Amino acid sequence: MSTFKPRVISLAKKPGQTFGFFLRVEQNEEGHLIRCLEMGGPAELAGMRDGDRILRVNGTFVDGLPHSEVVELVRRGGTSVTFHILDESAYKRAKSLGVNLSDPKAAANRVTKETPKPKLCYLVKSSSGYGFSLRSVKGEEGLFLTEVLAGGVAEHAGVRNEDRLLEVNGDNIENLTHDEVVEKIKLGGKSTMFLLVDKETERFYRNKKAKIASWSATVKFLPHQPRFINMIKGSDGYGFLLREEAKQAGHFIREIDKGSPAEKAGLKEMDKVVAVNGKEVENYSHDQVVALIKKSDRKCCFLVVDKATDKMYKQGKVSPMLFWEEMKDSNSPPSYNEALNLPAPVKSSMSMKDREEELRPKLCRMRKTPAGYGFHLNGIDGMHGQYITEVVRGGAADKAGLENEDIVIEVNGKNVEQSTHAEVVKIIRRSGNSLEMLVASRNVYKQLKARGVTITPLLLGETSNAHTAETPEPNRMETWELNEEEIRPGTPIQRTSSVSSSSSEGSLDDRL
Helix, strand or coil, X not given: CHHHCCEEEEEECCCCCCCCCEEEECXXXXXXXXXXXXXXXXXXXXXXXXXXXXXXXXXXXXXXXXXXXXXXXXXXXXXEEEEEEECHHHHHHHHHCCCCCCCCCCCCCCCCCCCCCCEEEEEECECCECCCEEECCCCCCCEEEECXXXXXXXXXCCCCCCEEEEEECCEECCCCCHHHHHHHHHHCCCEEEEEEECHHHHHHHHHHCCXXXXXXXXXXXXXXXXXEEEEEXXXXXXXXXXXXXXXXXXCEEECCCCCCHHHXXXXXXXXXXXXXXXXXXXXXXXXXXXXXXXXXXCEEEEEEECHHHHHHHHHCCXXXXXXXXXXXXXXXXXXXXXXXXXXXXXXXXXXXXXXXHHCCCEEEEEECECCECCCEEEECCCCECCEEEXXXXXXXXXXXXXXXXXXXXXXXXXXXXXXEHHHHHHHHHCCCCEEEEEEECHHHHHHHHHXXXXXXXXXXXXXXXXXXXXXXXXXXXXXXXCCEEECCCCCCCEEEEEEECCCCCCCEEEEC
């Protein structure tokens, strides 16, 4: 039964961003499927794979729930969500054997429900305010946040209806009047930090007769987070200076050497060091911090904050070590930000001529198979710009060289950069059984555009690097899917369209 033990993956993102995958239910397929992973996105970097099935969202078993409820659970998780996932083959095998995946013993799922925690929420006022109301009832204990506006500042910050307010900017307000609390929020200016607790969490603490305080809170909803910096010392050291700055408390990173372990690990100028190898250094002298770094031999882990993160934590009168405590025992793969800060792989040196030659588009020629071309064309209705997703391995598109996230420049010799999604679909439909596409990876596309270069087949050079996939001609019409839904957690639903080279009627598709 150990083969059915799910993987635990925790994803973190910034407000307004997505986790980088689509959650789908598909005709003739069981479960909630991971699809269309964004290359380099949080989900892909954390280890999610196409076809994985989601079993739990933040501890809640979702395998039998409707698609819309699972999407809502993810949205409610805010900027940090923990998933329990089985790969496609294990999921199908478990289903065929009748394994009850909701039963921890039967599925070898040792996951226990997390201890509920109060939460810290940081709100930055918009032109329309914070997007909530404060309610108190005479004779009843507590102040509560109500009328939380969907898509507003408060909801994005993790606030939910009927959350009880305990602290404002690090100060306990439980014994203050309604008016005094309103005034305290106003004194915060354009931003405020709340300590909140929902009914379930408050009940848990009362039963335990434990005090609810900021030191026991989760920081997963906060928009700015400290960063883990893992470095391996090079022949010239780590490649940075540690300094104390005038009129600023703390130890700061300065003069980072180009190409050094510090730069590759993601250290930035004026990052403030909070901890070295898990030891908080706020009250350490400069010499003590240096000694601690030297003591770590050739490997060192920093917890650092930038200016915005430092300011936010100070406003809430909490230590960034809360983040360390919350993350240190996690066995999950690194979050998106951590993965970005891992040391970069060593690349072989390359001449300037080689680099210039790399900045080329691709000309992909393919013939339709009975299964279609094997890709999705994504774009938003009424807007310009189309890109490739869901390239089927071994399909016509894959053999022709198309890759996920490729930007479409020309279709059958016609430039479509300023064409709408519907216009591009029309061109593809008229192409019959063969298709030629000029595309470029996102990186190449951005660099060429930044240089003001017009992207045409002439950039392919004298020896065209066109990719051709010779496949048998099909004997049937192709079905195009034209209505998927894209949902970004915390934002209103927006209609998008995508075109697929295979039918998926009855599917539901949400971007997360």
